Amino acid sequence: MRHPDQDAQLDLDPKAGLSPAALELQDDLEGDTLREECGVFGIYGHPDAAAITALGLHALQHRGQEAAGIVSYDGSRFHSERRLGLVGDTFSRREVIDRLPGNMAVGHVRYSTTGATILRNVQPLFAELNAGGLAVAHNGNLTNGLTLRRELVRNGAMMQSTTDTEVILHLVARSRRSRFIERYIDALREIEGAYALVSLTNKKLVGARDPRGIRPLVLGELDGCPILTSETCALDIIGARFIRDIEPGEVIVFDENGQDIHKPFPPMAPRPCIFEYIYFSRPDSIVHGRSVYEVRKAFGAQLARESHVPIDVVVPVPDSGVPAAVGYSQHSGVPFELGIIRNHYVGRTFIQPTQAIRESGVRMKHSANRAAIEGKRIILIDDSLVRGTTSKKIVRMMRDAGAKEVHFRLASPPILYPDYYGIDLPDRGGLLAATHSLEEMREIIGADSLAFLSIDGMYRAMGEPGRDPANPKFSDHCFTGAYPTHLTDQTQTEQQPRQLSLLAEAS
Template sequence: MNNFSSTATAARERSLRDIELHGEGDTLREECGVFGIYGHPDAAAITALGLHALQHRGQEAAGIVSFDGHRFHSERRLGLVGDTFSRASVIEGLPGENAVGHVRYSTTGETILRNVQPLFAELNAGGFAIAHNGNLTNGLTLRRELVRQGAMMQSTTDTEVVLHLVAHSKRNRFIERYIEALRAIEGAYALVSLTNKKLIGARDPLGIRPLVLGELDGCPILASETCALDIIGAKYVRDIEPGEVIVFDEKGTEIHKPFPPQPPRPCIFEYIYFARPDSIVGGRSVYEVRKGFGAQLARESHVDVDVVVPVPDSGVPAAIGYSQASGVPFELGIIRNHYVGRTFIQPTQTVRELGVRMKHAPNRAAIEGKRIILIDDSLVRGTTSKKIVRMMRDAGAKEVHFRLASPPIIHPDYYGIDLPDRGGLLAATHSLEEMRDIIGADSLAFLSIDGMYRAVGEPGRDPANPKFSDHCFTGDYPTHLTDQTQVEQPQHQLSLLAEAS
């Protein structure tokens, strides 16, 4: 086994230990969030507020890079946005009218400062900062080629590959170098970049990752979601189109479309889990779509019960939709504690088994003696679901039925979602009845794939022309998976593990 494989194996073992200690094994890990603003005197403060709104997309680290017309300024820290950027002294240290920011999600790799974005480098054309949401499916292949050519990598993220591709380009204009770099990469990306003169946004040709354009006091804003515009009172203008590169400078706006047009395939998980409920994604209210998932689930797999109970917080909209469609009362049968830290260590098996109660507590008055349906957004390993079912029974529930507002996840993701390999996905290795038995429910059902499509306004899934990236359910990956066929690696991380020299 080579050094890289050994590193990958060690990381997976650390991940399993984290699951055992912290109970984090049954949730989808968030992606990343990006934000950029051009020409506003309060650029850094506005960027910090935008990142606050995007905090759900990444809780591991946050960073902002600003430009004051002469110098770039950078502040990147591990932790939540408020841990660093709520302090006036930090914002004052980020002067200038232009800024870009990033929140990073937790991965199975190391948590180290050098991976915190935006990344920054001095190129022959001047300073260049870049923030990335997504994952490059040929990032390792490109990285190894760049290293062979003499590149010295300072981080272990695939984002740095884009920076080096721009630096290596022989094109005359910076935007031509930038586009040449985009032509070389594969996978999913929403990029926000800052130079001495420009703010640049780019979205992958299939539009897998979201990126929106807003305006505040006449100044353009780029952000992962509309909720980041709402928090600062900005006007939503439009979505950045798939494959579009948009440039803002003192001369105005310049649009490039360097890729042949093709049917878009945005990620369906933005609606299922990632986006904030108050965001508008692809012209659809995330909240209404999630209610639609629940309503469709009620039509497909309802049983006679007394109350509908969401698994908070992501299961709440779907549970409301289920309740409205079925006529069964909605109750908050589980109360979530929002003040649980991620670093709490549970030292003994007895305490470890009680760990789920730190985050979720039963509302006995709402469930005791009743037949309940639990609604959650998705099922990964099943570990948390099993604990919640047991909690409901211990609190006196007469029957516990479990419903998932998405289809079974049976394939890994390579576009930025931190999912286990196929062997770690419960639905990929067990039948429906086996899964029901494992989590201890009286019945178990998932939303159908066609039902998922109907909930977003489509007649069903057209196998010849699917409207979304739904590969986790279908195995239909919309891009080349170059790294998966050429190198052994962690298959779902946004951050690449360093290869020993």
């Protein structure tokens, strides 16, 4: 395994050194939204494997902006490049790609939900096992990762990271099976939660999806070479052909002998994550046969059916609210206007010099388009509401720009419960809808009216007759509390359920 110089850098936390005020601002502006998960990509048998992987990761950048990494294999050695920051900050440079030779590669873009933002947590994780090297890229979150970690450490394991992904490496290593794929499946049988895995050995590219299919994983092909990745948009950027979704519970293996499929789990009713449609996936992706863009438009149209009021213009909260606002406008017949302009070039750790500027800090990212909203009754469309702090500032910004009335609509139901499958949401006490009535929320954000998409309306927009409580078609636990898997780690703590930090628990 090649260990480049940058892998020996200090484990830097991007929040280190910020003042309490700056930290509060960063949490205020960025904690009031859903946070991206992770994206994975792998390719087998292509001479430009690393360069293609970098392009695929660039298309998946929306799924994680904290770090990126690629591991390749050249027939004799593994090579690794991992960095904090965006894909383009590192992998657009030819000299970096040249340090990743070989015709097999896996890559990962990261937003951390377990483990701190430090270099040793950047994926793909790599380990030298008895049978050879293994690199793993993981999208999702294990709900028994902390429990397994404690057991492994008690039995002598030495952990090099604070992520739940490392648990998978250890489970593969300790399996007594003779064949690699059997050892890999042994590890999968011990884990719970949500996962889409893309793994690399010196001979194989392996993909695996959790039995409920909570996290997405698709199969594509480029020049006859198989590709595994999180979203179809990563196939589009490289001109690859989409073949199919990896099925829930499926393990697929590619090597010199072709393709091998394993289905080691009893069949379960799929429960894909509804937030892939609400927020996470790119609008141009196709997820489980559905266009994300069209689904979001359908959410907006359903909102217009359920909670329309007399208005003059429909205004999206950019960028994730745009498709729903288009759908709302088309169904209601009310004109669509870009009443808010987003600045895409604001750094995440921009430090505010004064309290007064801090309090209007949302204007760093969003500015009012006065010409489109002054003197008008407007309806703001956003994808979801978490804490409500940014929504409050946007409503105030609209009023300051001269809006006559400001109504707020959310293209998803109220978020009432935390997530344990890879979405970084606050504990229940930090969720506005879990602690306040609809009228209280309306008063807090300062809107003239407030409404959410109903649960049944969300399902109808997905082409279902409604939500079947006995057999929901999606993982909608953030709205309903109906978690699709065991929550082993949460049942073993007396604290309020939360997104576990392995770093905090291990220190």
